[in-house]
Amino acid sequence: MSEASKHKAYAQRDGLNHVALVCDDLSSTEDRVPKYFEIYSHADYELGKRFYFHDDDGTEYEMVC
Template sequence: MAVSTLEHVNFTVKDPIRTAKAICDIYGWEIRWEGPAIAGGYAVHVGNDTAYLALYSPSQPHERDLTDRAAIGNLNHVGLVVDDLDAVEARVKAHGYETHNHADYEPGRRFYYNDDDGIEYEVVSYG
């Protein structure tokens, strides 16, 4: 059986440039590509050499209900592994995001936060 790896996840956001800047500042990632996208939209790909988040904004975005975690197809959170959980949490807070659901568990530690678009991130350290 072939081994697969995750290359990217695509989100719809209000402002892909603003979201990409925050992600670069918090995680030390880089913008891999940006430009015009499908349906008159704009996209920014932010990540590292092996994986990225595709941040897409259509020409006419609209809000959706993010509170229903039981909805089929709903994105619940994005999990990211970091080396220094405390340093990343400080950068998350410096961007004005509130952190929650801190936990120490086997084999690591974690916290969560929601960005300006309501996307929840789980940040984990196994070190």
């Protein structure tokens, strides 16, 4: 099973796939997120490095730098 399917990364919630937020310092942001949510995936695409997590309501967030 892929990480995406394991965490329902492509499921929609009321028509919303996920929320992407851009930050200046991914490492610093990544240090803070685990205090609140579990990070489950990292990626490095053409547009930049990123990581993903879900909030308590199941909405997926993508932090991009």
